[in-house]
Amino acid sequence: MLKKKAIIFSLDAIFAIIIAGIMILACFFYLSQTSTNLYKNQDIYKISLDSLTILEKDNTLKTAVETSNTTIIQQFLNSLSEQHCGNITLYTSSSAAILSAQKTGCTSKNESTIAIRSFVANNSNIYYANMEAWYK
């Protein structure tokens, strides 16, 4: 009689553990499907869009091409907040790279976003700037 009770008790316990385990695993599975990476990437993408808009509208990109000097772009990149890294490369309309600048102290890239902005310089020639941004 005591043996039977013990077996039922053991089976009941095993059954309870299995059900609880399945439930907990299902919860972990659902929670693992959520991601915050998208929001992080959106942030750095929007920073790239804003940066390029500023640099185009205040003629920094145009001046850089016309003087072949990236000092102001470099200063702008260095003024980005501590955790943000960025690289700006200027290209001709036929995609030949002509100038490039990268934030000082930034090297490795995990996940990065890329934004493009076109501009006109040097007697109506067409260029575009490519900004790659990532978290430090």
Next chain:
Amino acid sequence: MNKKGILFTITTIFLLLAVFLLSSAYLTRNQELQRTATLSLAGDKLSYIEDDITNNIYSDLLSINLESISRDSYITVVFNHSNLTLSINHSQLIQDYKTFIENNYSTLNNLDIELTGFNNNFSLSPYNSTFIIDNNMIYVYTDNPNNINNIKLVIDVNETSNTSQGQPTNTGDIGVEVNITYGGERFNPSANLDPIINNNPFYINFASGSRIEINFGSYNNQNGVLRINASQLKADISHFEFRYNLLSEKVIIKGGNISITSSIENITKQTEIIIAEE
């Protein structure tokens, strides 16, 4: 004792079920937020692309800038134009830009962009004036030239000595004032002209063989056409003023149209290129 056990089991099952449902709801909500965020970003991106392509592009490629639009007893629109010369092919510059945007730029942004009616002219409504900048020539066609009250031009040319100059006689009631400076000299005639006849031009011939000429009147079977021709010289038009009779509608200066399609998010943005509005 048995009852307590059953109660404990049921409570545990309900608690586990609650945690399970909560995590499931969290996942669903998270996915919805991601979808919303993705669409919002796509919308931001299309607006950014539109601004990038259209902002200041007529000024950059056609070298014409709007200075002001003012409304009192007339509507006065003032532009300036630098570098009117044969060596700049405005039509080609616009075509090159259109090609770049529709090919390289579209590919780089993973979008399908189309510019229609995008060329070396723009229109001013409600007067239906069309401004065409073509190499060393500027043409302004106006559907109803009786809406024009006065035209004023201040032009500086890179010449020094003139050989002859001339101006039209008064034929109508649209005032045209011209002020041309060259090598420290000034030529500032004016005349009241009839838009439906082929009036004589305002002109200066220079010793180098170059000539600046301004016509207003009938041209190519259209009345009230203004033409500025900087032949073999470089002209800077520091003041290019059109004064129109008052109409209640808002003044809008429009270029072509732009269509941006993102095939990934299945969104299309189509809009007119508004250069400026009152």
